Amino acid sequence: xxxxxxxxxxxxxxxxxxxxxxxxxxxxxxxxxxxxxxxxxxxxxxxxxxxxxxxxxxxxxxxxxxxxxxxxxxxxxxxxxxxxxxxxxxxxxxxxxxxxxxxxxxxxxxxxxxxxxxxxxxxxxxxxxxxxxxxxxxxxxxxxxxxxxxxxxxxxxxxxxxxxxxxxxxxxxxxxxxxxxxxxxxxxxxxxxxxxxxxxxxxxxxxxxxxxxxxxxxxxxxxxxxxxxxxxxxxxxxxxxxxxxxxxxxxxxxxxxxxxxxxxxxxxxxxxxxxxxxxxxxxxxxxxxxxxxxxxxxxxxxxxxxxxxxxxxxxxxxxxxxxxxxxxxxx
Numbered sequence: 420x421x422x423x424x425x426x427x428x429x430x431x432x433x434x435x436x437x438x439x440x441x442x443x444x445x446x447x448x449x450x451x452x453x454x455x456x457x458x459x460x461x462x463x464x465x466x467x468x469x470x471x472x473x474x475x476x477x478x479x480x481x482x483x484x485x486x487x488x489x490x491x492x493x494x495x496x497x498x499x500x501x502x503x504x505x506x507x508x509x510x511x512x513x514x515x516x517x518x519x520x521x522x523x524x525x526x527x528x529x530x531x532x533x534x535x536x537x538x539x540x541x542x543x544x545x546x547x548x549x550x551x552x553x554x555x556x557x558x559x560x561x562x563x564x565x566x567x568x569x570x571x572x573x574x575x576x577x578x579x580x581x582x583x584x585x586x587x588x589x590x591x592x593x594x595x596x597x598x599x600x601x602x603x604x605x606x607x608x609x610x611x612x613x614x615x616x617x618x619x620x621x622x623x624x625x626x627x628x629x630x631x632x633x634x635x636x637x638x639x640x641x642x643x644x645x646x647x648x649x650x651x652x653x654x655x656x657x658x659x660x661x662x663x664x665x666x667x668x669x670x671x672x673x674x675x676x677x678x679x680x681x682x683x684x685x686x687x688x689x690x691x692x693x694x695x696x697x698x699x700x701x702x703x704x705x706x707x708x709x710x711x712x713x714x715x716x717x718x719x720x721x722x723x724x725x726x727x728x729x730x731x732x733x734x735x736x737x738x739x740x741x742x743x744x745x746x747x748x749x750x
Contacts, residue, residue, distance in 0.1 A: 448518045448726050451525065455517075458504030460496060503529060506538070513539060519546040526556050537564050546628045557622070561729055566590040570723070588655065593623055593700065593725045600727045606665045609725075610634075610647055613663075627653045635660075637682040646679050657693040658683050661700055668704035668722055670712040677718045 461478075464470040479494040480488050486492075506529045507513055515527060532538040541564065545555055570591035578642070597619045598612040613620050614633050621628055628650045648661035660683060662676050669727040676697040683695040697720035709722045 427507045451518045458500035461501045462504050483579045516542040524554045540564050561594045567590050592745045594726050605662045609663050639682055658695040660697045664701045668701040672699050673712055676720055
């Protein structure tokens with residue numbers, strides 16, 4: 420009886436939490452709508468040459484005197500509202516996404532992203548992962564857009580066939596700057612550091628990843644084998660096996676990973692789940708060697724690098740543009 424009452428109490432608390440979340444969403448939507456309308460109003464006045472910079476400053480002062488208790492309407496913020504409107508006015512399909520994100524995150528996205536594709540990427544990512552402004556800043560600083568786009572281009576045909584909705588799910592390079600590992604480290608040290616920082620690891624991988632276990636034991640015949648890290652991916656509904664290599668990629672690494680995937684699919688995967696995915700996480704890799712190794716690989720696997728320092732954003736952007744220029748020239 421006591422447990423039944425407690426479960427009923429939990430249901431009431433969930434009702435309160437859901438209502439609070441819905442109220443927050445409604446307030447945020449109204450706020451973004453307001454900033455959009457103000458930005459549109461100012462933009463039209465300036466285009467028609469009715470207003471200049473001095474008028475916007477006077478408007479900010481007038482708002483402050485008329486509504487002294489309301490913050491956030493300085494002349495700088497009013498200009499941002501104008502830029503916000505002008506950035507997205509020709510992209511109506513993004514309207515709903517803008518209202519799913521906070522003003523702080525919207526500001527960061529439209530001011531720091533170079534293309535509308537990059538803006539849309541971060542808007543969708545924030546809405547899905549419910550990033551705080553601090554989490555978003557970390558992802559932008561680490562060049563997650565470029566890393567995911569590069570990764571999408573390098574997915575094997577098997578991965579694309581088995582997982583048609585895999586786009587944006589994985590990265591070409593994972594950045595673990597928070598591990599504080601020395602330049603020279605072992606696979607065991609890498610694994611222990613990842614486990615100790617699992618909250619930050621999930622932020623880097625994506626919040627659809629659910630951690631299952633380290634050194635995950637599988638038994639084949641009379642032998643035991645251990646997978647470094649095993650996750651479950653909620654959207655893809657499949658197991659994800661991570662095999663860690665603290666050195667350069669070697670083709671023979673894939674044989675071990677494929678063996679693990681076969682064991683997971685035969686003995687661990689549930690009937691309703693999709694085939695398991697393997698990610699070989701290496702300290703570095705030769706792209707051409709990886710392409711040769713994956714060309715006839717029949718398992719849904721990918722080879723990714725990891726870095727223990729934040730990448731240089733400009734270098735990532737150059738690499739991103741080089742790959743897409745090569746793709747365009749090939750087509």
